[in-house]
Amino acid sequence: MTRILLTKFARHSMLVATILAVGLFAVPSHAIPLGCAIPTIPGATVPVSFFDCTGAPAGTLLAKTVDPWTFAPATNTHGTLDAAVYMNPSGTLDFYYQVNNDLSSATSLRAESNVDFTGFLTSLAFRLDGATLPGTVFTSGGDIPDTGDRSTTSETVGFNFNVFSPADEIHPGQSSAVLVVSTNATQWTKGFSEILDGGSATVQTFQPLAAVPEPISVILLGSGLLCIGLLRRKKSRA
Numbered sequence: 470m471t472r473i474l475l476t477k478f479a480r481h482s483m484l485v486a487t488i489l490a491v492g493l494f495a496v497p498s499h500a501i502p503l504g505c506a507i508p509t510i511p512g513a514t515v516p517v518s519f520f521d522c523t524g525a526p527a528g529t530l531l532a533k534t535v536d537p538w539t540f541a542p543a544t545n546t547h548g549t550l551d552a553a554v555y556m557n558p559s560g561t562l563d564f565y566y567q568v569n570n571d572l573s574s575a576t577s578l579r580a581e582s583n584v585d586f587t588g589f590l591t592s593l594a595f596r597l598d599g600a601t602l603p604g605t606v607f608t609s610g611g612d613i614p615d616t617g618d619r620s621t622t623s624e625t626v627g628f629n630f631n632v633f634s635p636a637d638e639i640h641p642g643q644s645s646a647v648l649v650v651s652t653n654a655t656q657w658t659k660g661f662s663e664i665l666d667g668g669s670a671t672v673q674t675f676q677p678l679a680a681v682p683e684p685i686s687v688i689l690l691g692s693g694l695l696c697i698g699l700l701r702r703k704k705s706r707a
Contacts, residue, residue: 547573550567
């Protein structure tokens with residue numbers, strides 16, 4: 470009887486350890502994107518112009534960059550793309566972008582997109598208080614995007630400025646509002662963004678990074694797999 474109980478206990482212990490390990494691997498964060506942004510699922514287009522996060526706490530600045538861009542093939546259209554990563558009060562990351570079209574550019578801009586958000590929740594919004602953000606690289610005001618979207622593969626998240634009227638585009642000498650991609654990610658890495666019209670330009674910005682399992686997760690999973698191996702070996706001998 471004692472031997473039977475010990476065998477059952479070992480099996481249950483192995484099962485619990487495996488479940489805990491899988492759970493710790495699969496759930497990088499329970500926090501959610503900003504409530505002032507609109508959730509955006511793969512394949513969806515959403516009305517970003519109604520979702521203003523101006524005044525919402527941005528949180529802690531983790532990284533920022535200002536990158537020049539020029540359309541290729543060259544059309545004498547150029548500017549800068551400002552980007553930043555903030556850890557918002559929920560503990561998750563928001564990715565901010567602002568497109569600046571130089572006054573001497575030949576064309577207006579109709580869209581901006583960002584990669585790679587595969588595997589993460591995303592919500593889209595804009596904000597007009599860029600100059601007030603902690604450690605800011607942004608300016609206040611700017612053109613509000615008409616819509617936002619996420620590709621069917623879930624990789625690309627972007628903003629559109631000419632859906633309702635060409636007058637909504639980012640004209641030479643103008644900037645976009647600060648474009649917000651709020652996520653449930655807790656880590657970030659380098660990514661890429663693209664500015665679009667008749668030409669296109671790609672610059673290096675930021676993207677979410679999948680969380681690395683903590684050592685305790687590895688220990689639990691390893692223990693579970695070891696128990697499985699030992700039990701199967703013992704059963705085959707019997």
